[in-house]
Amino acid sequence: MALIFHIIRTEGPINRTDIVTRTGLSKSTVSLQINRLLSRGLIREETPGGAGKAKRKLRLELAADSGCVVGVLLGIHALTINVFNIGMATLVEGAWDMSSVIEPEPTNRFIMEKIEELFLKAGIPREKLWGIGIGFPFPVDFMKGTADSPPNVPLWNQYPLRKVYEDHFGCPVLIDNDVNVMALGEGFSGAAQEEKDFIFVKVGTGIGSGLILDGKIYRGSKGCAGDIGHIGIDGETRLCHCGNQGCLEAIAAAPAIAARGLEAAMTGESPLLEDILQSRSRITSRDVGDCAQRGDMASIRIIQESGRKIGSVLAKLVNFANPGAVYIGGGVANSGNLFLSSIRESIVKRSPHLATIDLSIRFSELMARSGPTGAGILIVDELFSFSRFQETLDHRLPAEYPPAR
Amino acid sequence: MALIFHIIRTEGPINRTDIVTRTGLSKSTVSLQINRLLSRGLIREETPGGAGKAKRKLRLELAADSGCVVGVLLGIHALTINVFNIGMATLVEGAWDMSSVIEPEPTNRFIMEKIEELFLKAGIPREKLWGIGIGFPFPVDFMKGTADSPPNVPLWNQYPLRKVYEDHFGCPVLIDNDVNVMALGEGFSGAAQEEKDFIFVKVGTGIGSGLILDGKIYRGSKGCAGDIGHIGIDGETRLCHCGNQGCLEAIAAAPAIAARGLEAAMTGESPLLEDILQSRSRITSRDVGDCAQRGDMASIRIIQESGRKIGSVLAKLVNFANPGAVYIGGGVANSGNLFLSSIRESIVKRSPHLATIDLSIRFSELMARSGPTGAGILIVDELFSFSRFQETLDHRLPAEYPPAR
Numbered sequence: 001m002a003l004i005f006h007i008i009r010t011e012g013p014i015n016r017t018d019i020v021t022r023t024g025l026s027k028s029t030v031s032l033q034i035n036r037l038l039s040r041g042l043i044r045e046e047t048p049g050g051a052g053k054a055k056r057k058l059r060l061e062l063a064a065d066s067g068c069v070v071g072v073l074l075g076i077h078a079l080t081i082n083v084f085n086i087g088m089a090t091l092v093e094g095a096w097d098m099s100s101v102i103e104p105e106p107t108n109r110f111i112m113e114k115i116e117e118l119f120l121k122a123g124i125p126r127e128k129l130w131g132i133g134i135g136f137p138f139p140v141d142f143m144k145g146t147a148d149s150p151p152n153v154p155l156w157n158q159y160p161l162r163k164v165y166e167d168h169f170g171c172p173v174l175i176d177n178d179v180n181v182m183a184l185g186e187g188f189s190g191a192a193q194e195e196k197d198f199i200f201v202k203v204g205t206g207i208g209s210g211l212i213l214d215g216k217i218y219r220g221s222k223g224c225a226g227d228i229g230h231i232g233i234d235g236e237t238r239l240c241h242c243g244n245q246g247c248l249e250a251i252a253a254a255p256a257i258a259a260r261g262l263e264a265a266m267t268g269e270s271p272l273l274e275d276i277l278q279s280r281s282r283i284t285s286r287d288v289g290d291c292a293q294r295g296d297m298a299s300i301r302i303i304q305e306s307g308r309k310i311g312s313v314l315a316k317l318v319n320f321a322n323p324g325a326v327y328i329g330g331g332v333a334n335s336g337n338l339f340l341s342s343i344r345e346s347i348v349k350r351s352p353h354l355a356t357i358d359l360s361i362r363f364s365e366l367m368a369r370s371g372p373t374g375a376g377i378l379i380v381d382e383l384f385s386f387s388r389f390q391e392t393l394d395h396r397l398p399a400e401y402p403p404a405r
Numbered sequence: 406m407a408l409i410f411h412i413i414r415t416e417g418p419i420n421r422t423d424i425v426t427r428t429g430l431s432k433s434t435v436s437l438q439i440n441r442l443l444s445r446g447l448i449r450e451e452t453p454g455g456a457g458k459a460k461r462k463l464r465l466e467l468a469a470d471s472g473c474v475v476g477v478l479l480g481i482h483a484l485t486i487n488v489f490n491i492g493m494a495t496l497v498e499g500a501w502d503m504s505s506v507i508e509p510e511p512t513n514r515f516i517m518e519k520i521e522e523l524f525l526k527a528g529i530p531r532e533k534l535w536g537i538g539i540g541f542p543f544p545v546d547f548m549k550g551t552a553d554s555p556p557n558v559p560l561w562n563q564y565p566l567r568k569v570y571e572d573h574f575g576c577p578v579l580i581d582n583d584v585n586v587m588a589l590g591e592g593f594s595g596a597a598q599e600e601k602d603f604i605f606v607k608v609g610t611g612i613g614s615g616l617i618l619d620g621k622i623y624r625g626s627k628g629c630a631g632d633i634g635h636i637g638i639d640g641e642t643r644l645c646h647c648g649n650q651g652c653l654e655a656i657a658a659a660p661a662i663a664a665r666g667l668e669a670a671m672t673g674e675s676p677l678l679e680d681i682l683q684s685r686s687r688i689t690s691r692d693v694g695d696c697a698q699r700g701d702m703a704s705i706r707i708i709q710e711s712g713r714k715i716g717s718v719l720a721k722l723v724n725f726a727n728p729g730a731v732y733i734g735g736g737v738a739n740s741g742n743l744f745l746s747s748i749r750e751s752i753v754k755r756s757p758h759l760a761t762i763d764l765s766i767r768f769s770e771l772m773a774r775s776g777p778t779g780a781g782i783l784i785v786d787e788l789f790s791f792s793r794f795q796e797t798l799d800h801r802l803p804a805e806y807p808p809a810r
Contacts, residue, residue, distance in 0.1 A: 139759065149759055197626050209725070213618065220727025221602050224759045231721045232755045234639035242757065313721070316636045320614070320722050322625025350637045352647065354544065354554055354629045 001033040002389035008043050009087075009384060013059035034060065040397050041066050062087050067130040067396055069379045070115055071185075073178060073371025076101060076137050076152075076205045079111060082372035083118050086130065086380055088188070092122035093372070101137070104147075104159045112168055130396045131172045131383050132165055133375030135181035137206070142223050145175055151242050171396075172388070174379050178202065178371060179226060180217050182364070183210025185374030186327055190366040195325045199317065200364070201228070202330035203310065207249045211321070229253070231313050248313050252306040254285035254332055260302045261288035270298035289335030303335050304342040311346025318351045318359065329364030406438045407794035413448050414492075414789060418464035439465065445802050446471050467492050472535040472801055474784045475520055478583060478776025481506060481542050481557075481610045484516060487777035488523050491535065491785055493594070497527035498777070506542070509552075509564045517573055535801045536577045536788050537570055538780035540586035542611070547628050550580055556647050576801075577793070579784050583607065583776060584631060585622050587769070588615025590779030591732055595771040600730045604722065605769070606633070607735035608715065612654045616726070634658070636718050653718050657711040659690035659737055665707045666693035675703035694740030708740050709747040716751025723756045723764065734769030 007022055008014060020030050037043045044063045064087025073080045075098070082093040094114060101107045111134075119126060138150030145162025147153075165173040183200035186192045192200070192212070200210045207229035211218040219225050229249035236246030238256075250256060261283040265273035272291045277283055291299035314326060326347070328340060344361045351359075364370050383392045412427055413419060425435050442448045449468045469492025478485045480503070487498040499519060506512045516539075524531060543555030550567025552558075570578040588605035591597045597605070597617070605615045612634035616623040624630050634654035641651030643661075655661060666688040670678035677696045682688055696704035719731060731752070733745060749766045756764075769775050788797045 151757075211726075213623065218618065218726075220760075221729035222727055222759050222763065224757065225725065225727040227724050227727070227757060227760065230757055231724045232717075234717065244755065312637075312639065316718070316721055317725050319632050319636045320630065320725070321616075321623075322627055322630040322632070324626035350649065352556075352629065352632060352635050354627050355625075355632065358627065 001036060002384070002386045004030060004033045005037055005042065005389065006384065006386075008037070008060050009062045012043075012061035013046060014061075015059045019060075040393060042393070042397065064089060068124060068128050069130055069376050069383070070118075070132045071181075071372035071374070071376030071379070072111060072115070072132065072134040073181065073375060074098070074101065074107070074111065074134065074136050075178065075371075079114065080368060080372050081111070081114055081118060082369070082376060083115075083122065083124065084376045084380070086383075088373075088376060088380060091124065092118045094118055095368070102153060102155060104153075104156045104161075108161070108164060112165070115169075129169060129171055130392070131174075131379040132169060133181065133377075133379035133382075134161070134165070134173070134175045135178040135371050135375050136161070136175060137178045139224055139227070140175050140177050142174075142176055142219060145173070148223065172379065172383065174375075174382055176217070176375070176378060177208070177210075179208040179210040180219070181210075181374030181378055182329055182370040183212050183327075183374065184217060184378055185366055185370035185372070185376075186329070186364055187212050187215070187374075188377045189373055190364060190370055191327055191362055192325060195323075195360075197321075197323045198325040198327060199226075199314070199321070199323050200327045200329060200370075201310070201314065203253060203306075203328060203332040204330035205254050207253050207310070207330075209317075211323075228313060228317065231316075233309060233313070248309060252309040257285035257288050257302055257306055257332065258283055260305075261285070261291075261299065264298040264302065270296050272296045273299065285332055286334065289332065289339070292338055293336045300338060303339050306332070307339045307342025308346045311343040312350065314343065315347045315350035318347055318355050322355050324358070325360040325362070327362055327364050329367060329370055333363050333367065406441060407789070407791045409435060409438045410442055410447065410794065411789065411791075413442070413465050414467045417448070417466035418451060419466075420464045424465075445798060447798070447802065469494060473529060473533050474535055474781050474788070475523075475537040476586075476777035476779070476781030476784070477516060477520070477537065477539040478586065478780060479503070479506065479512070479516065479539065479541050480583065480776075484519065485773060485777050486516070486519055486523060487774070487781060488520075488527065488529065489781045489785070491788075493778075493781060493785060496529065497523045499523055500773070507558060507560060509558075509561045509566075513566070513569060517570070520574075534574060534576055535797065536579075536784040537574060538586065538782075538784035538787075539566070539570070539578070539580045540583040540776050540780050541566070541580060542583045544629055544632070545580050545582050547579075547581055547624060550578070553628065577784065577788065579780075579787055581622070581780070581783060582613070584613040584615040585624070586615075586779035586783055587734055587775040588617050588732075588779065589622060589783055590771055590775035590777070590781075591734070591769055592617050592620070592779075593782045594778055595769060595775055596732055596767055597730060600728075600765075602726075602728045603730040603732060604631075604719070604726070604728050605732045605734060605775075606715070606719065608658060608711075608733060608737040609735035610659050612658050612715070612735075614722075616728075633718060633722065636721075638714060638718070653714060657714040662690035662693050662707055662711055662737065663688055665710075666690070666696075666704065669703040669707065675701050677701045678704065690737055691739065694737065694744070697743055698741045705743060708744050711737070712744045712747025713751045716748040717755065719748065720752045720755035723752055723760050727760050729763070730765040730767070732767055732769050734772060734775055738768050738772065 046059045064085045067086045071082045079096045083091045139148045141148040147156040147159045150156050161175045162173050179202045192198050196215050209226040209228045211226050230247045233246045238250045240247035240250035264270040265277040288299045292303040348356050451464045469490045472491045476487045484501045488496045544553045546553040552561040552564045555561050566580045567578050584607045601620050607613050614631040614633045616631050635652045638651045643655045645652035645655035669675040670682040693704045697708040753761050
C-alpha cells in the first residue's frame with residue numbers, strides 16, 4: 001500500500017494500468033490497495049469524463065487537502081513558517097524578525113505561538129496537522145532530535161527540540177540544521193530539481209552548506225557534513241568566534257562584509273557608504289551589496305573579495321566531491337551577479353576541467369522559501385516513508401474518513 | 406535465487422532455517438532455489454556430521470573454487486596482479502616494475518601476458534576466469550569503460566580499456582581509477598571494514614583519494630570525485646604538471662619530497678642524503694623517508710612538511726564531508742609514523758571538535774594489496790549483483806556442473 005501510495009503521490013495523476021506496470025504487482029492486489037487508500041481519503045479519483053474506455057482511464061491522485069504539515073526555518077535574525085497541504089502547496093505563510101535566539105525557551109515558545117496563529121488565521125483545524133519539519137541555525141543531532149554543541153548559542157546544547165515540539169503538537173517532528181533543509185527545498189522545487197548531486201551554500205550571518213548526494217541529504221559520520229564556514233583559509237589570521245583563526249565565515253560572511261563596509265565609510269573610500277553611516281549610524285552587509293549594485297567601487301571590491309574567498313574554498317570542494325551543481329543562497333546572495341561571478345571565477349580557475357565542464361553555479365531560485373519548503377518536504381517524506389506509512393494512516397486519518405457509506 | 410546466493414556468499418556457512426528467516430520467503434521457495442544453486446555447483450553443503458537433528462542443521466556455503474577473478478592495480482612504476490577465487494582467497498599473485506606506461510598498447514599487452522602467465526603458473530584453466538577488475542593510475546569513465554582526459558598520459562585518452570580486455574579474455578571487465586579500488590579493498594578486508602563513510606588517500610607519485618560513502622564508492626557527477634591532488638594550497642606557487650600553480654600534488658607527493666631531499670643532499674644540510682647521492686647519483690622519496698626514520702633532521706623536516714600540507718587539505722575535507730575515518734596509503738605511507746602524525750596534527754588543529762572527536766586517522770592496513778583486493782571485489786560484486794546474476798550463471802557455469810546424476 002505504501003509503494004502504491006508513493007507512486008500516486010509522486011507521479012499522479014496516474015491510471016491503474018500504469019500502476020500495475022510500474023509495480024509488477026497483480027491487478028487484483030493493486031485494486032485492493034487502491035480501494036483501501038480511497039476509503040481512507042488519502043487519494044481520490046478524477047471526476048469521470050465519459051463512459052467505456054474513458055472510464056477505464058480514470059486517474060488517481062493524492063488527496064492533497066486531507067492533511068497538512070508545517071515547514072519552519074529559524075534564522076539568527078528571522079523566522080519563516082509555511083503551512084503546506086500534504087501535496088506541498090502553501091496554505092498560509094508568515095515571516096517575523098527575531099531580536100534574539102540566545103535562549104531556547106522563549107524562542108521555541110514564539111515559534112509555537114506563530115504556528116498556532118497561522119492555523120487560526122487560515123481556519124485549519126488542528127487535527128489536520130500531521131507533522132512539523134524545522135531547520136535550526138546551528139548543528140543538530142538529527143537522529144536524537146537535539147541541538148548539538150552549537151558554538152554561538154551554548155544554552156541550546158542538548159536541548160530536546162524534537163521532543164518539545166512533539167509533546168506540544170502531538171504529531172511527528174523532524175529537526176535538522178538550516179542549510180540541510182534549504183538544500184532539500186532547492187532540490188524539491190527550486191533550481192536543483194534535476195540534480196542528484198549538489199552543494200547548497202548559505203552565505204548569511206554564517207556560512208554553511210548542505211550536501212545532496214544521490215538525491216538525499218548527506219549528513220556524514222557525526223551529522224556535521226557541510227560545515228564549510230570553519231574551513232581555514234591559508235594565510236588568513238582573522239579570529240573567528242569558534243576560536244580558530246582565518247575561518248571562511250570570519251572572512252567572507254555578512255558580518256565581515258559589514259565590517260569592511262564600515263571601514264570604507266569611515267575612511268571616506270566609499271562616499272555612498274559614508275552617507276549611509278551618517279544617516280543611520282551603522283552599515284549592514286545589505287548596504288554594501290546595494291551600493292555595489294549601484295556601482296560604488298569600494299563596495300564592489302568588498303563583495304568581490306567575499307565571493308573570491310568563498311569560491312576558493314568551493315574550488316577545493318568541487319575537486320573533492322565533483323558535484324553537478326553549486327547553488328548559493330542566504331542573505332548575502334542578494335548582493336547580485338557580481339557576487340556570483342566572483343565565486344564562479346574562483347571555482348573555475350582552480351578546478352580541473354572535467355569537474356567544471358558541466359558544473360552549474362547559480363543562485364538559489366527559492367531564496368528565503370528554500371528553508372520552509374525543505375523542512376516541509378522533509379516531514380512529508382518521513383510521514384509517507386515505508387517504515388512510517390502505517391503509523392501515519394493509523395494516527396492521522398480517522399478510520400472512517402470519508403464517512404463509511 | 407540471487408538474493409539467497411547473496412546471503413550464502415556474504416554470511417555463510419548458514420543453515421536453511423536462517424535463510425528462511427532472513428529472506429521472509431517460504432521454506433519451499435528457499436529449498437527450490439538452494440537446490441538449483443547446489444546443482445549448478447555455486448554453493449555446497451558442509452559434509453554431514455551426524456544424523457537427525459544434526460543433518461537438518463547442515464550448513465550451506467559458497468563453493469569458492471567454482472570460479473576465479475583477477476584484480477589488477479597498475480601504478481606509474483609498478484604492476485600488481487592477484488588471482489582470487491570467487492570467495493576472494495588469493496590463488497596466485499605477482500608484482501612487476503613498469504619502466505613506462507606512456508603508451509597504452511604495450512602496457513596493456515604486458516598486463517594481459519602477466520595475467521595469462523599467472524593462470525599457467527597456478528594451473529588454473531582459462532574457463533575458470535569469470536571476470537577482471539582493474540585500477541588505472543589516471544581518471545577513467547567508469548560507465549563507458551574508457552580512460553578520461555588523463556593529464557600525464559595523453560595517449561590513453563578515450564582508450565576503450567574495458568572493451569579491449571573483454572574482447573581478449575571473453576569475460577566481464579570493470580575498470581576504475583587506482584585509488585577508488587584501493588579504498589574499496591581497504592573497506593573489504595583492511596582497516597576500514599567497520600567504516601561506512603571514509604576517505605582513502607594515496608600518497609605516491611601523485612596524490613588522490615577514494616570516497617566510500619554508505620559503503621559504496623562515491624564517484625560524483627563526472628566520475629572525478631576524490632581528485633584532491635590538484636586542490637590548490639593558498640599562497641603556494643610551485644607549478645604543477647596540470648598547468649595550475651600550488652597543487653597539493655606538486656607540493657607534497659613523492660617527486661616533491663625527492664626534490665627537497667636532493668636539495669638537502671646538495672647543500673650538505675643532510676649528511677645521510679649526501680652519502681646516498683654520492684653513491685647512487687639520485688635521491689628518491691623513499692630515501693628521504695628512510696633517513697627520516699633513522700633520525701636525520703633534514704629528512705624529518707621534509708616528511709613533516711609534506712604531512713602537514715596533506716593534513717591541511719584533509720582538514721578542509723573533513724569539515725566538509727565529516728567522514729568516520731581517513732586512511733593513508735601509497736608509497737609515501739612507508740615513511741613511518743612521523744608522516745602520519747604530521748597529517749593527524751594538521752587535521753585536528755583545523756577541524757571542529759565534533760568532526761574529529763571520533764575520527765580515526767590511520768595508515769592503510771593492506772598497503773600494496775589494497776588495490777588488487779579492491780579491483781577483485783569490484784568485479785565479484787558485479788558478477789553476483791542482482792542485475793547480472795543470471796548472466797553469470799548462464800555464461801560462467803556449465804549447465805550440467807556437477808554432471809547431472
